[in-house]
Amino acid sequence: MISLENNFLKVTINSKGAELSSLFNKLNGLEHLWQADPSVWGFHAPNLFPVVGSCIDNQILIDGQKYPVKRHGFARHSEFELVDSTSTKAKFILNYSESTLAVFPFKFAFEVTYELRDSELSVLYHVINLDDHTMYFSIGAHPAFNIPFYEHEDYTDYYLEFAATEVLEKHLLNSDGFFTGNTEKLVTESNRINLRPDLFKSDALVFKKLVSREVLIKNHKTPNFISISFPDFTSLGIWAPPGADFVCIEPWLGYADTEGELKDFSLKEGILSLESSKSFKAEFIIGVN
Known part of the structure; x- marks a missing residue:
């Protein structure tokens, strides 16, 4: 575990998965991150790579060969190396290995950098293609935030507010976590989703x-809020187990498979491609008020 701290926040990161495991607000004494109760959901804020969501038969198909890949990929279960740190910044790296090549046949480096900036935490993903041919991948975040903030409050006191006017059309999933191809418009109130x-x-x-x-993430009764900014991400997942005391706000670049036959990984919806020796970066920022 490594801790970063400034006048506003103290965060803790686990080298397994380079996973954020604590987001402590020093000004009001609140822990804002879900504490991974394994009886409900045993993660805090996993980093998703090289896939987001579920793959048909837990496999990906590359150049005619199938490779086993579990839901949300292997990065969240992998041990990262801490390569650089200060009191407010830490960089972790996962390099390709024989075990990763067995399930994802590309040579890569995946860096996750955390940096405190006053009352904000930046999380920067950096993917480097070390192979001699184009690499395909998806990437995403999955942080879970405690709701309610205070014990005397209720889950239903909270709502999600989008920054812009939206036509919120959700893409439906079947019981196995695959998209059905159907959509449904979500009834909202002034760009809000009430929890x-x-x-x-x-x-x-x-x-x-x-x-x-x-x-x-805002409260109908108090001015406290958490912001999640994702300038480099195009899609969003929002989730919690029914009745759980948290909500996940998940910026994504990539999706689960759509039900049907397994397609070549390069044709997967939302897939990213990266040429040999090139790199890719995407950042999201958590702000606490």
Whole structure:
């Protein structure tokens, strides 16, 4: 574990998965990150690579060969190396290995850098293609925030507010976590989604096209809020197990498979491509008020 701290925040990061495991607000004494109760959901804020969501038969197909890849990829289960750190910044890296090549046949380096900037935490993803041919991948974040903030409050006191006017059309998932190809418009109130225990009874809310690049977690009764800005991400997943005391705000570049036959990985919806020796960066920022 490594800790970063300034006058506003103290955060803790686990080398396994380079996963953020604590986001502590020093000004009001609140822990804002879900503490990974394994009986509900045993993660805090996993980093998703090289896939987002579920793959048909837990496999990807590359150049006619199938490779086993579990839901959300292997990075969240992998041990990262800490390569640079100060009191407010830390960089972790996952390099390709024989074990990664067995499930993802590309040579890569995946860096995750955390940096405190006053009351904000920047999370920067950096993917480097070390192979001699084009690499295909997806990437995403999955932070879970405690709701409510205070014990005397209720989950239903909170809502999500989008930064821009949206036509919120969610893409429906089947019971196995694959897209059905169908969509459904979500009834909203002034760019808001009110949180309620049954909001995710049919799995995550997935929005593949958004105008907004920021979502606020706000309270109807108090001015406290958390902001999640994702300038480099095009899609968003929002999820919690029904009745859980948290909500996940998940910036994505990539998706689960759509039900049907397994397609070549290069044709997967939302897939990113990266030429040999090139690199890719994407940042999201968590702000605390």
